[in-house]
Amino acid sequence: MSNIFNTLYRQVPAALLGAGLAIAMLPGASLAAGGGGSDDAATTPTCPKGKVYEKKSKKCVDKTTSNVPDEDRTEYAYTLAKAGRYQEALDMLDTLKDPNTKEALNYRGYATRKLGRTDEGISWYKKSVALDPKYAKVREYLGEAYVVKGQIDLAKEQLTTIKSICGTSCEEYRDLHEAIEKPSKI
Template sequence: MNSRFAVFTAPLLLAATLSSALALANGDDEEPAKPNCPKGQVWDRKSQKCVMQTSSLVPDADRTDYAYRLARDGRYEEALALLDTLKNPNTAKALNYRGYATRKLGRTDEGIGYYLQSVKLDPQYAQVREYLGEAYVIKGRLDLAQEQLQQIKSICGNTCEEYQDLAEAIHDSLKT
């Protein structure tokens, strides 16, 4: 009885482990920290509290993740100001989030520039390809958006969130 159970559960456990590892390898980002800090502050994971964004104790990774949180909350200028405090602003993630905030501010061409820098640093980063594709949709360049969609498909398939979101943006642009 135990050996039959092991025969059936072992493949399921392996599949779950591999899919989680694959999601991380494909550049899926964790949701940014949940606390909503006041303007000029950033969430510090280590101390588990909001601290002044000028604090040298807050690592770039926390600053970058929180900048994305700010941008997702519509606080684009604050996100950009926080990204300006990074010791190393030239990471794929930081450039992607800078592109996201500038695109959402209506500066689409500038955002595309940041996305392209991010892609150059990490061609397998599916999220930046999604956002780049969405920027191309805004510009009316559906051919370039489709190229990004195909790149995403080669990274994580056609069921990952990045693929689905960009496919939807392309589809919606064809309706208008």
């Protein structure tokens, strides 16, 4: 009996891994890199250039389609940015009806910073902070921008603020703490 159990024990994980790989290889199912506890960038598929992922239909549609809500466009811009497609992320944010949300401003800052325009990124982050000072994700990215500039004291101020928002166990705190300790990782 234990031989059967051992055989199944070894085969089930392999079968599940195979199924996961098969799903990941489906057309249009490439997953962007993650990076945020409450965001869906890790699970939103990326689409070809000029397209946007529409959650309702679960399809890639032309980015000029008017029935894709700003929330989907904003989330998709972040997915593109996390996948390293920074200019496309900015282009997607340019299609928003309301570009002045805390998320849109934060993601614009993120993509801009990743394109090497750190000071411009900081200005977008500060606009997001002005809309919601308790938005931990923007505090994390603002702190990372300060690390890039070598302004560790300002990064640590953001870390302290994040701690007051969500404690030391939230992803934003952990990620910024790591960036401060190991700046080469950002």
